[in-house]
Amino acid sequence: xxxxxxxxSSRADPGAAFSxxxxxARVDALLGQMTVEExxxxxxxxxxxxxxxxxxxVSDGDQKIRSGQVGSLFNAVAAKATNRYQKEAVxxxxxxxxxxxxxxxxxxxxxLFPIPLGLSASWDPGLVExxxxxxxQEASREGVRWTFSPMVDIARDPRWGRIAEGAxxxxxxxxxxxxxxxxxxxGMRLGDPDSIIACAKHFVxxxxxxxxxxxxxxxxxxxxxxxxxxxxxxAAVDEGAGTLMSAFNASDGVPxxxxxxxxxxxxxxxxxxxxxxxSDWTAVREIMLHGIADDGRxxxxxxxxxxxxxxxxxxxxxxxxxxxxRDGEVPADRLDESVxxxxxxxxxxxxxxxxxxxxxxxxxxxxxxxGVDLAREAAEESFVLLQNRDTGSGALLPxxxxxxxxxxxxGPLADSGxxxxxxxxxxxxxxxVVTLRTALSRRVASExxxxxxxxxxxxxxxxxxxxxxxxxxxxxxxVVILALGESGHSSGxxxxxxxxxxxxxxxxLLEAVAATGKPIVLVLFSGRPLSIGWAxxxxxxxxxxxxxxxxxxxxxVRVLFGDSSPSxxxxxxxxxxxxxxxxxxxxxxxxxxxxxxxxxxxxKADPYYVTxxxxxxxxxxxPFGYGLTYTTFSYSPVRVDLSTISARALKAxxxxxTVSADVRNTGAREGTExxxxxxxxxxxxxxxxxxxxKGFRRLRLAxxxxxxxxxxxxxxxxSFWNIEMKDVVEPASLYVWVGPDCTQGSPxxxxxxx
Ligand code: GLC
Numbered sequence: 001x002x003x004x005x006x007x008x009s010s011r012a013d014p015g016a017a018f019s020x021x022x023x024x025a026r027v028d029a030l031l032g033q034m035t036v037e038e039x040x041x042x043x044x045x046x047x048x049x050x051x052x053x054x055x056x057x058v059s060d061g062d063q064k065i066r067s068g069q070v071g072s073l074f075n076a077v078a079a080k081a082t083n084r085y086q087k088e089a090v091x092x093x094x095x096x097x098x099x100x101x102x103x104x105x106x107x108x109x110x111x112l113f114p115i116p117l118g119l120s121a122s123w124d125p126g127l128v129e130x131x132x133x134x135x136x137q138e139a140s141r142e143g144v145r146w147t148f149s150p151m152v153d154i155a156r157d158p159r160w161g162r163i164a165e166g167a168x169x170x171x172x173x174x175x176x177x178x179x180x181x182x183x184x185x186x187g188m189r190l191g192d193p194d195s196i197i198a199c200a201k202h203f204v205x206x207x208x209x210x211x212x213x214x215x216x217x218x219x220x221x222x223x224x225x226x227x228x229x230x231x232x233x234x235a236a237v238d239e240g241a242g243t244l245m246s247a248f249n250a251s252d253g254v255p256x257x258x259x260x261x262x263x264x265x266x267x268x269x270x271x272x273x274x275x276x277x278x279s280d281w282t283a284v285r286e287i288m289l290h291g292i293a294d295d296g297r298x299x300x301x302x303x304x305x306x307x308x309x310x311x312x313x314x315x316x317x318x319x320x321x322x323x324x325x326r327d328g329e330v331p332a333d334r335l336d337e338s339v340x341x342x343x344x345x346x347x348x349x350x351x352x353x354x355x356x357x358x359x360x361x362x363x364x365x366x367x368x369x370x371g372v373d374l375a376r377e378a379a380e381e382s383f384v385l386l387q388n389r390d391t392g393s394g395a396l397l398p399x400x401x402x403x404x405x406x407x408x409x410x411g412p413l414a415d416s417g418x419x420x421x422x423x424x425x426x427x428x429x430x431x432x433v434v435t436l437r438t439a440l441s442r443r444v445a446s447e448x449x450x451x452x453x454x455x456x457x458x459x460x461x462x463x464x465x466x467x468x469x470x471x472x473x474x475x476x477x478x479v480v481i482l483a484l485g486e487s488g489h490s491s492g493x494x495x496x497x498x499x500x501x502x503x504x505x506x507x508x509l510l511e512a513v514a515a516t517g518k519p520i521v522l523v524l525f526s527g528r529p530l531s532i533g534w535a536x537x538x539x540x541x542x543x544x545x546x547x548x549x550x551x552x553x554x555x556x557v558r559v560l561f562g563d564s565s566p567s568x569x570x571x572x573x574x575x576x577x578x579x580x581x582x583x584x585x586x587x588x589x590x591x592x593x594x595x596x597x598x599x600x601x602x603x604k605a606d607p608y609y610v611t612x613x614x615x616x617x618x619x620x621x622x623p624f625g626y627g628l629t630y631t632t633f634s635y636s637p638v639r640v641d642l643s644t645i646s647a648r649a650l651k652a653x654x655x656x657x658t659v660s661a662d663v664r665n666t667g668a669r670e671g672t673e674x675x676x677x678x679x680x681x682x683x684x685x686x687x688x689x690x691x692x693x694k695g696f697r698r699l700r701l702a703x704x705x706x707x708x709x710x711x712x713x714x715x716x717x718x719s720f721w722n723i724e725m726k727d728v729v730e731p732a733s734l735y736v737w738v739g740p741d742c743t744q745g746s747p748x749x750x751x752x753x754x
Contacts, residue, residue: 014237014238014239014240014241014272014273015240015272015273015274015275016240017186017190017240017242017348018190018197018240018242018274018275018344018345018347018348018349019274019344019348023344023347023348024344026343026347026352027340027343027344027347030095030097030343031336031339031340031343033095034095034339036321036322036325036326036332036335037067037068037069037322038068038094038095038097039335039336039339040069040317040318040321040322040335041064041067041068041069041070041071041318042071042097042310042339042342042343043071043304043309043310043311043317043318043321043338043339043342044064044069044070044071044072044310044311044315044317044318045070045071045072045073045074045102045278045310045311045312045313046061046070046073046074046312046313046315047073047074047075047313048061048073048074048075048076048081048085048101049075049076049077049081050075051075052075052104052281052493053281053282053313054281054282055281055282055313061073061085062085062088062092065085065088065089065092065093065099066088066089066092066093067093068089068093068094068095068097069318070089070099071097071099071100071310071342072099072100072101072102072146072278072310072342073085073099073101073102074101074102074103074104074146074148074312075103076101076103076143076144077103077142077144077426077427078142078427079141079142079143079357079358081143082099082101082142082143082144082357083143083356083357085099085101086098086099086101086143086355086356087356089355090355090356097343097346097352098346098351098352098355100145100146100197100342100345100346100349100351101143101144101145101146102144102146102147102148102199102278103139103144103146103147103148103426103427104147104148104149104424104426105135105136105139105144105147105148105149105185105196105426106147106148106149106151106165106423106424106426107119107131107135107422107424107426107549108131108134108135108138108371108375108426108428108549108550109135109138109139109142109144109426109427109428110138110365110367110371110426110427110428110429111134111135111138111367111368111371111372111374111375111428111550112367112375112421112425112426112428112432112433112549112550113131113135113374113375113378113379113549114378114379114382114422114546114547114548114549115164115165115422115423115424115491115527115546115547115549116150116151116164116165116166116167116177117163117164117165117166117167117168117527117528117546117571117572118379118382118383118422118545118546118547118548118549118568119131119167119177119378119382120166120167120168120173120174120177120571121381121382121383121384121544121546121568121569121570121571121627122378122381122382122567122568123173123568123569123571123674123696123698124381124698125176125177125179125180126180127377127378127381128177128180128181128184128378129180129181129183129184130184130374131184131374131375131378132149132150132180132181132183132184132185133184133185133187134370134371134374135147135184135185135426136184136185136186136187136194136195136196137194138367138371138427139196139426139427140193140194140195140196140357141194141357141358142357142427143356143357144196145195145196145197145349145351146196146197146199146243147185147196147197147198147199148199148201148245149181149185149198149199149201150167150177150178150181150182150198150200150201150236151165151166151201151202152166152167152174152175152177152178152200152201152232152233152235152236153165153166153201153202153204153205153206153207153229153232153247154166154168154169154170154171154174154207154208154228154229154232155168155169155207155572156169156207156208156581156582156583156584157207157208157209157211157212157581157582158212158500158528158529158530158572158575158581159211159212159213159496159497159498159500159528159578159581160207160209160212160213160214160496160528161214161423161490161491161492161493161494161495161496161497161527161528162206162207162214162491162492162493162495163207163491163527163528163572164422164423164491164492164527164528164546164547165423165424165492166207167232167571168570168571168572168624169571169572169573169584169585169586169624170571170585170586170624170693171227171228171229171231171232172231172692172693172694172695173571173693173696174231174232174235175231175232175234175235176235177232178200178232178233178235178236178239178241179235179236179238179239181198181236182198182200182236182239182240182241183239185197185198186198186240186241186242190242190345190348190349190350191348191349191350193350193354193357195349197241197242197243197275197345197349198236198241198242198243199241199242199243199244199245199278200232200233200236200237200241200243200244200245201244201245201247201280202245202246202247202248202249202256202280203233203244203245203246203247203256203262203263203267203277204225204229204230204233204247204251204256204262205218205220205225205229205247205249205251205256206218206247206248206249206256207229208220208229208249208251209249209496211496212496212497212581213496214493214494214495214496215248215249215494216249217249217250217251218249218250218251219251219252220251220252222721222725223686223721223725225251225262226721226727227720227721230262230266234271237267237271237273237275238271241275242275242276242345242348243275243276243277243278243345244267244273244275244277244278245277245278245279245280245312246259246263246277246278246279246280246283246307246308247280247283248280248283248286250290254292255283255286255287255290255292256283257279257280257283257284257286257287257303257306257308258287258290258292258293258299258302258303258306258308259306259307260305260306260307262307263277263306263307263308264306264307267307268307274341274344275341275345276309276310276338276341276342276345277307277308277309277310278308278309278310278311278312279303279308279310279311279312279314280312281312281313282312282313282314283303283308283312283314284299284300284303284308284311284312284314284316284317285299285314285315285316286314287299287302287303296314296316296319296320297316297320297323297324299314299316300314300316300317300320300321300324301320301324301329301330303316304317304321304324304330304334304338305330305334309338309341309342310338310342321335366432367428367432367550372550372551375549375550375551376551376554376555376558377555378549378551379545379548379549379551379552379554379555379556380555380558380559380564380566380567381567381568382545382546382548382568383543383544383545383546383548383555383556383559383566383568384543384544384566384568384569384570384626384627385397385541385542385543385544385566385568385627385628385629386536386542386543386544386574386622386626386627386628387536387539387540387541387542387628388540388541388628388630389540389541390540391519391540395541395630396479396519396521396540396541397521397541397543397560397562397630398559398560398561398562398630399479399521399560399561399562400447400561400562403478403479403519404477404478404479405448405449405450405478406449406450406451406452406476406477406478406479407440407444407449407450407451407452407477407478407479407480407481408451408452408453408454408470408473408474408476408477408479408480408481408518409436409437409440409451409452409453409454409473409480409481409483410453410454410455410456410470410473410474410480410481410482410483410509410513411455411456411457411481411482411483411484411506411509411523412455412456412457412458412459412483412484412506413436413459413483413484413485413523413525414435414436414437414453414455414481414483415435415436415437415438415455416435416488417430417431417432417433417434417435417550418430418433418488419459419487419488419525419547420433420435420488420525420547420548420549420550420552420553421433421488421547421549421550422488422491422492422527422546422547422549423488423489423491423492423493423495423527423547424492425488428550432550433549433550433552433553434550434551434552434553434554435552435553436481436483436523436552436553436556436557437453437553438553439552439553439554439556439557440481440553440556440557442557443557443561452473452476452477453473454466454469454470454472454473455469455470456469456470456509456513457470457504457505457506457508457509458504459485459486459487459503459504459506460487460503460504461504461505462504462505463505464505464508464509467508467509467512470509470512470513471512471513471516474513474516474518475516475518477518478518478519479518479519479520479521480513480516480518480519480520480521481520481521481523481560482509482510482513482520482521482522482523482539483523483525484502484506484509484510484522484523484524484525485502485503485506485524485525485526485530485545486503486525486526486527486528486530487503488525488527488547490503490527491526491527491528492527495527497528498578499578500528500529500530500531500575500577500578500581501530501531501578502530502532507534510522510534510535510539511534511538514538514539519540519541520539520540520541521540521541521542521543521560522535522539522541522542522543523543523545523556523560524542524543524544524545525545525546525547525548526544526546526547527546527547528572529544529570529572529573529574529575529622530574531574531575531576531577531578531621532574532621533576533577533621536621536622543556543559543560543566544568544570562630562669565629565630565631565669565670565671565672566627566628566629566630567627567629567671567672567673567674567698568627569625569626569627569674569676569741570622570623570624570625570626570627570741571624572624573585573620573622573623573624574620574621574622574623575620575621576616576617576619576620576621577616579613579616580613580616580618580620583620584624585620585623585624585625585691585742585743586624586689586690586691586692586693586742587689587690588687588688588689588690589602589687589690590611592609592610592611593610593611594610594611594612594618595618595619597680597690597691598680598690598735598747599746600682619743623741623742623743624693624741624742625674625676625693625740625741625742626740626741626742626743627674627741629671629672629673630667630669630671631665631666631667631668631669631670631671631703632665632666632667633663633664633665633666633667633671633673633701633740634663634664634666635661635662635663635664635675635738635739635740635744635745636661636662636663636664637661637746637748638659638660638661638736638737638738638745638746638747638748639659639660639661639748640657640658640659640736640748640750641657641658641659641660642657642750643749643750643751644750644751644752644753645657645750645751645752645753646752646753646754647729647730647731647732647752647753647754648729648754650714650715650718650729650752651715651719651728651729652715653714653715655714656712656713656714657712657713657714657734657736657750658710658711658712658713659677659695659710659711659712659713659736659738659748660708660709660710660711660738661675661708661709661738662706662707662708662709663675663699663701663706663707663708663709664701664704664705664706665701665702665703665704665705665706666704667703668703669703670700670701670702670703671700671701672698672699672700672701673698673699673701673740674696674697674698674699674740675696675697675699675709675738675739675740676693676695676696676737676738676739676740676741676742677693677694677695677696677711677736677737677738678691678692678693678694678736678737678738678739678742679691679692679694679713679717679718679734679735679736679737680692680734680735680747681718681720681730681732681733681734681735681752682732682733682735683731683732683733684720684722684730684732685722685723685724685730686720686721686722686723688720691737691742693742694711694713694717695711695712695717697709697711709738711738713734713736715729718734718752729752730752731752731753731754732752733749733750733751733752734749734750734751734752735747735748735749735750736748736749736750
């Protein structure tokens with residue numbers, strides 16, 4: 001993945017989406033008329049109506065807008081509001097510069113899709129692009145033309161609540177999804193009225209917060225930064241994303257919103273990014289709390305000169321930058337460049353030509369049918385079937401008359417619309433959510449089955465007053481569906497947990513229901529992987545549903561009854577216990593490996609002095625890439641078209657490897673398999689991970705059908721940042737796997753010669 005971390009880019013000119021001679025000419029003409037205060041005004045952003053962070057809504061907003069001191073507003077989500085503010089700017093200010101309205105459109109605007117971690121489990125970038133397209137169409141109708149999405153932070157620590165907002169632990173997969181979101185949001189042309197500008201966030205390293213504690217310090221080496229945390233941002237920039245958001249955290253003692261290495265050397269000098277960077281909420285002001293500025297003026301100067309172009313909610317650029325420019329502490333041309341970056345985006349979006357939107361109040365209108373159908377499709381593809389054991393008459397799922405007519409639905413998440421939405425719910429209405437209980441009631445009635453229900457317990461808390469009713473419902477059933485997990489707001493921002501257990505006394509309820517001897521289908525709702533060790537040992541069927549969004553119920557019923565087969569695959573490792581964290585598949589082998597991942601005798605002769613715990617295994621409960629469905633698949637041995645190849649030719653891009661395998665549906669039902677390509681490099685100048693994902697294919701196969709999958713390995717897949725911190729392909733022994741997850745298969749070996 002290193003190739004994209006260099007100056008080169010896989011696209012001719014990623015900035016072409018928002019820069020061309022006509023736009024530049026209009027920017028120059030406008031810039032020439034602006035006072036210093038008006039220029040700084042374009043770099044000032046604050047929340048219009050609602051708060052998504054600490055502080056208060058600015059009171060004299062209209063006055064600031066009329067005086068040209070507001071470049072952007074966010075959290076105004078209805079056309080009536082955005083048009084009103086826009087009128088103040090366009091008709092009330094001297095230069096009539098339109099406002100750019102932003103909003104956290106994270107997994108939908110009015111139509112709510114699964115949380116991003118759930119969407120990533122689909123391993124379907126095309127699906128995610130379609131959801132982003134619908135979100136853009138809905139948001140733009142309200143005047144919102146900028147979303148603070150995609151969140152592309154790599155996360156290896158499920159204690160961190162914001163793992164819910166991203167695409168998991170892998171940089172290759174994270175990069176593919178980053179591209180998909182940018183394509184979906186920005187559409188074919190930014191000037192189209194239903195395009196919105198993307199914002200890759202949080203730049204950079206936010207997911208490495210120590211202890212999984214939100215906003216906490218990260219310690220990331222430059223090599224890990226370039227190999228793991230930067231690639232999804234580079235992919236987003238390469239795909240033409242117009243903005244980035246700088247993060248709260250410090251890494252290596254430098255706050256991300258005042259870090260010239262990442263914000264200028266990497267982003268501008270190496271990647272040639274020509275869009276603009278907005279700080280996260282009050283992150284400019286917070287560099288005083290980090291301790292590298294004693295006053296607002298210093299904070300503004302350091303953050304601006306490091307590379308932050310727009311100040312979200314700190315209100316420090318506005319009062320300080322004009323003086324800093326006049327005192328020569330901030331060069332005038334540096335100010336002009338930041339203003340240019342903002343204005344070109346506004347011109348590219350067509351805001352100068354069409355600043356207003358139609359006044360249809362779509363926010364209050366139910367989501368369109370197309371969006372609702374897509375929400376159900378996305379939810380179905382997001383579910384990961386973790387277990388589906390035989391309970392004596394075959395695998396427990398899918399349900400149906402053969403499984404008994406009486407179903408008990410138990411648990412605090414069976415009928416909670418709000419919790420199905422997860423964090424960052426946009427302009428969606430909980431009233432639009434169809435819960436599992438609602439959909440199951442309809443299905444059971446249509447099948448002439450019998451449904452009994454009991455909440456059993458709360459999501460959090462320790463009261464067992466509901467247990468008796470729940471156990472009664474279980475005893476009178478043939479199969480129990482247990483809807484357990486977290487509340488929708490116990491992940492997302494400022495929602496780190498020190499435990500990965502089921503909250504409250506849900507585990508006790510689970511054990512009590514299991515003690516009735518009835519077969520259980522555990523449907524798990526969570527914004528992070530949970531350490532469900534007891535359940536994995538005692539519950540025959542477990543479906544991870546994440547937070548599925550507004551079509552939670554219909555999607556779950558279709559999968560539980562087999563109308564559609566689960567096809568999701570994990571994009572995060574599921575720990576056995578929180579003590580294993582951070583846990584991720586693409587780790588280094590160490591000098592004392594406990595296992596021997598590629599059978600090279602890595603396993604130390606002595607089984608004692610090896611890396612591990614005395615009270616826990618090293619391996620996760622369920623590994624990255626894993627997921628079951630209602631059929632089975634087999635893989636042929638992996639094939640490579642060359643047994644040796646020149647590293648130099650690979651680096652030059654004049655040679656590549658072809659890797660292939662045959663995948664067969666060996667079961668009795670149609671199913672979708674995600675064939676995954678992994679590599680390992682040995683003999684390199686720095687240690688490389690025991691496995692790295694470098695490709696995947698989603699295959700829909702009929703029973704008995706076999707299909708060949710082909711992958712190409714070239715410079716982009718085989719380069720990495722070596723001992724001299726250069727992004728190169730080195731001579732090495734290359735091992736390649738094609739399999740169903742990060743643990744299976746036998747590798748083929750290829751020598752990368754000089
Ligand atoms: C929040 C979040 C960021 C969000 C922004 C605006 O603090 O960190 O992800 O986009 O503020 O709501």
